[in-house]
Amino acid sequence: MKGTIAGRLEASLMRFKRLGLAHLPTPLEPLKRLTEHLRGPSLWVKREDCTGLGLGGNKLRKLDYVLHEALRAGADTLVSGGVVQSNSQRQVAAAAAKLGLACHLAVYHGRLAPPTPDYGRTGNVALNKLFGAVLHDVPWTGDRNQAIRDLADRLAAQGRRPYAVPYGVSSPLGAVAYATTAVEIAQQSAKAGFMPSAIVHCSGSGATQAGLVLGAAACLPQTRVIGIDIDAEPERVAADVVKYGRAAAEILNVPFANEGVEVVAGHAGPAYGVPHAATIEAIKLSARLEGLVLDPVYSGKGMAGLLALIRDGRWSAGDRVVFVHTGGAPALFAYLDALGL
Numbered sequence: 590m591k592g593t594i595a596g597r598l599e600a601s602l603m604r605f606k607r608l609g610l611a612h613l614p615t616p617l618e619p620l621k622r623l624t625e626h627l628r629g630p631s632l633w634v635k636r637e638d639c640t641g642l643g644l645g646g647n648k649l650r651k652l653d654y655v656l657h658e659a660l661r662a663g664a665d666t667l668v669s670g671g672v673v674q675s676n677s678q679r680q681v682a683a684a685a686a687k688l689g690l691a692c693h694l695a696v697y698h699g700r701l702a703p704p705t706p707d708y709g710r711t712g713n714v715a716l717n718k719l720f721g722a723v724l725h726d727v728p729w730t731g732d733r734n735q736a737i738r739d740l741a742d743r744l745a746a747q748g749r750r751p752y753a754v755p756y757g758v759s760s761p762l763g764a765v766a767y768a769t770t771a772v773e774i775a776q777q778s779a780k781a782g783f784m785p786s787a788i789v790h791c792s793g794s795g796a797t798q799a800g801l802v803l804g805a806a807a808c809l810p811q812t813r814v815i816g817i818d819i820d821a822e823p824e825r826v827a828a829d830v831v832k833y834g835r836a837a838a839e840i841l842n843v844p845f846a847n848e849g850v851e852v853v854a855g856h857a858g859p860a861y862g863v864p865h866a867a868t869i870e871a872i873k874l875s876a877r878l879e880g881l882v883l884d885p886v887y888s889g890k891g892m893a894g895l896l897a898l899i900r901d902g903r904w905s906a907g908d909r910v911v912f913v914h915t916g917g918a919p920a921l922f923a924y925l926d927a928l929g930l
């Protein structure tokens with residue numbers, strides 16, 4: 590291992606301190622009934638929804654590293670933002686509670702029409718309030734980070750020491766953190782006796798995929814990382830993956846190749862946050878065959894993309910494919926009408 594790119598990556602990752610907020614490693618489990626049903630490659634799931642704190646999700650792995658920086662900078666307040674049912678905000682709010690920090694969130698309204706009357710009250714919104722976060726309503730302008738920066742500036746002017754956590758916890762350090770998921774998958778799949786042909790997951794603000802791409806390039810060079818665009822903005826998603834991936838690779842002193850970035854379009858439904866029939870089928874199939882709880886905005890669309898690729902014959906029965914379940918289940922409760930529940 591020493592002297593290899595994988596060894597270099599693992600040594601570089603050890604330089605970074607994390608707070609230990611997330612339960613790691615997350616499990617890698619076979620999806621036997623879904624595999625049988627689809628008659629395609631053997632499916633496995635990496636349970637990034639099981640990171641623990643505040644009902645878990647992929648952002649906690651990033652926050653574990655990013656909030657170490659926040660504490661080192663002497664922050665007394667975390668500031669972040671996202672849409673009304675943002676899972677990222679909820680994980681920031683839970684982490685703030687655990688760390689004894691104040692939490693202020695810029696809540697973007699207008700990116701999508703509320704799908705149910707209690708969209709603004711249930712799911713992640715209720716949890717944000719439960720964790721003690723202060724919610725600031727702001728209009729969605731398309732700029733994901735400006736309102737977060739503005740809010741941090743206002744709080745600083747009031748004498749607080751805010752730390753701005755970017756939208757989706759996507760930053761070069763967020764991508765560094767997420768490379769650890771690929772390291773875990775490499776170790777866990779080797780222990781289970783297989784090499785994944787692909788790692789498939791939903792992709793939005795980019796650092797999850799960026800970390801997976803650079804981590805897999807080092808530890809699983811035969812494995813393709815496939816991001817399913819859930820933002821209905823595949824070019825922007827791919828550009829952000831490259832941006833964070835390159836920056837993180839430089840920090841970690843490992844290579845990053847643009848050719849490793851594959852963002853698949855066509856599974857985001859009509860718009861961000863709006864589930865379509867394929868998303869709903871993916872959620873119901875995963876629930877009924879595996880007891881796996883996906884969500885209508887992120888992981889359900891990721892699974893819809895994976896199902897479509899399998900049905901299109903992308904892999905054969907001898908292949909192994911790992912689906913990264915990035916979390917998001919609390920938002921399910923804001924979409925019960927769409928799910929017919």
Ligand SMILES: Cc1ncc(COP(=O)(O)O)c(C=O)c1O
Pocket residue numbers: 646647675676677757759791792793794795796797798887888915916917
């Ligand atoms: C449940 C869930 N899955 C996936 C993602 C996408 O991750 P990223 O924004 O790093 O691409 C998010 C981001 O908010 C999320 O909440």
